[in-house]
Amino acid sequence: MKLREIAAILDATISCGAERLDNEVEMGYSSDLMSDVLTLDTDNLVLITGLVNLQAIRTAEMADIRAVVFVRNKKATEQMLELAQENGMCILESPYSLFKSSGLLFQAGLKPIY
Amino acid sequence: MKLTYNIQGGDFTHAGHPSSEVKKVLKQLGIEGKTIKNIVIALYEAEVNVVAHAWKGVVDVEIDENKITVLVNDEGPGIPDIDLAMQAGYSTASDKVREMGFGAGMGLPNIKKNTDELLIETEIGKGTKVKMVNYFS
Numbered sequence: 001m002k003l004r005e006i007a008a009i010l011d012a013t014i015s016c017g018a019e020r021l022d023n024e025v026e027m028g029y030s031s032d033l034m035s036d037v038l039t040l041d042t043d044n045l046v047l048i049t050g051l052v053n054l055q056a057i058r059t060a061e062m063a064d065i066r067a068v069v070f071v072r073n074k075k076a077t078e079q080m081l082e083l084a085q086e087n088g089m090c091i092l093e094s095p096y097s098l099f100k101s102s103g104l105l106f107q108a109g110l111k112p113i114y
Numbered sequence: 115m116k117l118t119y120n121i122q123g124g125d126f127t128h129a130g131h132p133s134s135e136v137k138k139v140l141k142q143l144g145i146e147g148k149t150i151k152n153i154v155i156a157l158y159e160a161e162v163n164v165v166a167h168a169w170k171g172v173v174d175v176e177i178d179e180n181k182i183t184v185l186v187n188d189e190g191p192g193i194p195d196i197d198l199a200m201q202a203g204y205s206t207a208s209d210k211v212r213e214m215g216f217g218a219g220m221g222l223p224n225i226k227k228n229t230d231e232l233l234i235e236t237e238i239g240k241g242t243k244v245k246m247v248n249y250f251s
Contacts, residue, residue: 034215038155039224051215055162058130059215062137062158064151079127 001025001110003067003090006046009104010069010094016081017067017090025067028110030102034059042113048105050098052076057083069094071101115139117175121164123190126214129165132173133158136184143177145250153182153248156228159221160186160244166211167191168241181230184246192238200226 004021007014030048031037034055043064049056052074060068067090070076076091084091094101119132137154164171168190176183193199200222207217226232231247
């Protein structure tokens with residue numbers, strides 16, 4: 001699924017990486033717990049999270065995750081966006097809950113990791 | 115090649131900076147992506163442990179032709195029971211650490227999973243030394 005489609009489905013604002021919206025991701029993972037994200041062996045995925053802090057971006061960086069959706073209408077800080085930009089990530093911000101965001105993307109064909 | 119970084123206890127803003135730098139260096143050296151991911155995830159988890167539990171720490175990285183050795187030495191409270199700390203789900207992390215998205219008791223087990231060799235030495239009231247080795251395939 002293209003990041004562009006994910007943004008449209010989630011009614012999301014693109015706050016970083018608009019030039020990467022045609023990139024494809026196959027799978028999604030929803031978690032507010034970065035410890036769990038760091039245990040994943042997959043990397044072509046979009047992380048959907050309500051944890052909006054610098055460590056969410058750092059975690060994505062270490063785990064080779066190229067796209068992050070912040071849900072529940074949370075906004076990434078300037079510092080987070082800088083780090084995301086440095087690492088070539090796409091950052092989306094959706095007004096929907098974690099449950100609704102995950103459900104909509106699953107319904108649209110984004111695959112779960114497990 | 116040798117690299118050294120300092121870590122301050124409680125400083126979540128800079129947690130991940132050493133891992134990020136090491137990642138860039140390994141990429142430049144042309145190390146395989148999966149191996150880089152294993153190394154930086156292990157180092158990042160170790161960094162978060164220092165920030166979450168210790169007062170301060172030092173990361174020493176040595177990159178040889180066929181392997182990378184990462185030492186994370188901290189001055190901190192030490193780990194009273196390493197076997198218990200190695201169990202997935204066991205954690206003594208504070209609420210603040212949990213708010214940052216960590217403290218689920220996954221750190222040490224995940225470091226073990228991502229390294230080829232892991233050695234932990236700890237002294238109560240003094241600190242902990244973590245040695246991690248990964249071989250380049």
